[in-house]
Amino acid sequence: RVEGLGGQVLFTQDVKGFTATWREDRNLLRVVAASDTVHGLSFEEAWLRCDFEGPASGWALISHGTQTESGYIFGLGGVVEEVDYQLEASGTWVGEGYPNQTPRLESDVLFTYEKCSFPVELSYRYSRVQAGPQTQPFHVHSHTLRSSASFPTVTYINPRFSIDFGWRGSDDTPQSTRERSYGASLSFRGDTPWSWSLQGSLRNTDDLIAGTSTFSHSIGGQLQVPFDSILLTVGVSLSSMSGPGGTTVGSDATLRADFPNLPGAPRITLTAGGGASTISFQATGALFGATELDWSWNYTTDPAGISTWATSFTLRFPTPFPFCGPVRGRISGRLFLDVDRDGRWSPGDEGIEGVLVTADGAEAITGTGGRFVFPPLEPGTYKLALEGLPPGLAPAKPLPKVDLSAGAELELAIPLRPQSWIRGRVFNDVNKNGLLDPGEGGIPEVRLLIQGGGGQWELFTDSGGLFVLAVEPGAYRVTLDTDTLPERFVLTTPASVEVELPEREVVRVEFGAYRKPRPVVITFGPPTARFSYSPTSPVVGQPVHFSGADSTAVNAEIVEYRWEFKLGDRVITTSGREVTVTFPEPGTWQVTLVVKDSNGLPAATRGTVEVRPAG
Known part of the structure; x- marks a missing residue:
């Protein structure tokens, strides 16, 4: 056994491969190679990550794939993260001949600034994608600039606003693509007196070659009302699109009732939109032992007035039938933001796409609605992990170890919770004004106690006087231990503050202190009268x-x-x-x-x- 080195080997009749991982301090190297004789596909890949001293980290990727042709993928990226801002940049080049990939060049830059009272995100994305026949290829260039801001001080409605501008153009002659687009969106959400959300968006796209424009807008909202034994959810959305073909208007409405305390936890959903309507019923219950029955029924009427209904039953057994022989199992599930915090997927929750889910070497990518499906796996115990979660999200509970038996098909629900951050600094308030001014340094090794959210944390400032803690949204009290200040330092700000953390936001907390002059010792003098x-x-x-x-x-x-x-x-x-x-x-x-x-x-x-x- 080599310290920091691990790996796995896959060997079947059709598929063979291995993966090796090496870790040392702040470095991570992963090498993967595999071949599939059925599809005539093989690839080799190396991925390196390095966390440098200080706030910077970087990664590099090289991949070689072969099928009917062979090609390469190269990637490079890095992150610089400070208390007040974060800068991310990455670039990927996909060459010709790489299996199942279009030749392209992509680059992304994301800048987040959190010092001001309304945290701002700026992002830029460029792509150059090869198009046209192989005999006369050309490229389509795309530029997208996006800016968004949230307003955490408006706690009851938590507004968030974003705007974006895009441009697409081809380099062929005559030019076949030249478009520009711009859009804006605004959203609100809250939980007083019940959980609710409201969002709206506008977008305009101009085809500069055809001389046409397309304009669309949408607005939607959702409200959840809990009763004694029923959770009622109401959702409504309206949309319209105007373009060369005229104007189309659409609307959708959803009414859902959950009965978690009844046997089978039934759910009744009524949806209507586009001239069609559907009523559905779902229930899940245990029959005997670990055997479960899923039942669903729905009735639909389409715009032509034609009605259909369907029902389905699914039995899930704890073990495969003996006559099936040795078989593999399968793990699938859904990764989602648990909006109603019930630990289960519901239509009001938000599926998270593009996240890598791993199970001890096996990988699956979440798709539409956060769904993921692993390839068939050998029976055994698998530890799940997530890579590439969007900022501001974290698992709502520890990821489980899954015991997979032969023939089993496990359906997992992985809820995520919003994550927020308390970031701050204890600084040398030279001018004693209670504000962090340019040139005022930090005070290291100061103890802070953070309480709230059902927990308590102890932190110490680093060499620059900084501290940071990732926690769930909610109310917290941050207290500075004045006994840990350096000699003769006294606070110029309160020693304890209360903060309210909105979802996926950063709240800054700053404590100022200055060093008092050495006291003048008086050994003789008149008394002082006070009453x-x-x-x-x-x-x-x-x-x-x-x-x-x-x-x-x-x-x-x-x-x-x-x-x-x-x-x-x-x-x-x-x-x-x-x-x-x-x-x-x-x-x-x-x-x-x-x-x-x-x-x-x-x-x-x-x-x-x-x-x-x-x-």
């Missing part, structure tokens, strides 16, 4: 307690307290550290306290007490 009294707003005839206990002396003790209370010609005198006085008249009484320390040095202080009439 307090209660109640603070007395009335005539009410006893008022006065205390001179706050008076101090320098390397001595206060040995004498003399009081004088004066209103016009009326004077009341007394002595003692603690005294009680009853004022006989209303008005503004002047109070004088004279103290003397054990060195014979005196000090005095004056104040007023406003006495109100009785009753």
Whole structure:
């Protein structure tokens, strides 16, 4: 066994291959080679990732494939991630002859800035795709620029706005493609008093060769209303498209009722749109042992008035039939954003596409609606993993180990939850204004305690005073441990703050502190007289307690307290550290306290007490 080295070998009558992985510190190298004699296909591939010291990481890919022809794929990319921003860039070149791939060149750049009150994303994508017959090939060039901004401070509706601009053109003569497009979208979502979402979009595409334009817009929304034993979901969408062929208008409506507490957890769904309507019923239940029955029924009426109905039954057995002999099993499922957080896929949830799901070397890519299907696998235990999740998403629960038996077909639901981040800095607030200004450095090794979301985390700032924590959206309290500040540092900002984290957003928290000058030690000097009294707003005839206990002396003790209370010609005198006085008249009484320390040095202080009439 070699430390950091692992691999797997696949050997069947038709397919043969291996994969090897090497890890060392911040480096990862993966090599894969395989061949399929049935399809006459083979490929070899190497992928390298390196996490450099600091905020940068990079990757490189080279792949060679052969079928009727052979070709190469080269890829290169990297990420620079700081507290305030993130920059990602990648490029891929697919050469001619690579099996099942169109020759092309692609590059992507994504910049995210999170310092401002509305985090911004800017992205640019370029592609050059080969088109036309092989005897006279040409290329179609595409440019897409997109910008989006979210407004996390508007917590109840969580708005998000995006705009994009695109251009496509070919380099053939005469030119066959020249288009430009621009669009915008706006969405809102919230959970008060119930979970809801609303989104709308506009898009215009101009065909500059044909001189035509196509304009489309859509608006939709969804509302979930929970009752005692029913979860009711209502969804509506409207859309229209105008172009050379005229205008088309469409609408869809969905009404779904889930009964999770009834046997079989039945679901009834009614959909209508495009002149057609459908009512469906689904239920799942256990018959005996681990054997389960799925039943579905639907009734549909199309725009022509023709009605159809269908029903299906599916039995799932815990083991294959004995006469089937040794067979493989299959793992399939769905990867989705669990909007209603029930751990199950429902039409209101959002399927996540383009994510690599692995099962101990086997791979599957999520497609439409987040569906994924692995090729047939040998019986055994498989550990699932995800690669390439979109930013802001994380598994809602740990990914399971799957026990796959011969003949079994396992259907998995992998729910995702939105993820947010608390990022911040403890900085040397030189000018003591409570704000992080240019040139003010960070303070390392300061302890922070973050509480909320049913958990508690302890963090320490790095060499630049930075800290970051990925958590679920919700309310959190961030507290700085002042005992871990360097000597003589005091805070210029509150030691504890409460923050509300929207979904897939970053909230900044900054703590300022400055170093106090070394104290000047005074060994001799006069005392300081101070007093307090209660109640603070007395009335005539009410006893008022006065205390001179706050008076101090320098390397001595206060040995004498003399009081004088004066209103016009009326004077009341007394002595003692603690005294009680009853004022006989209303008005503004002047109070004088004279103290003397054990060195014979005196000090005095004056104040007023406003006495109100009785009753």
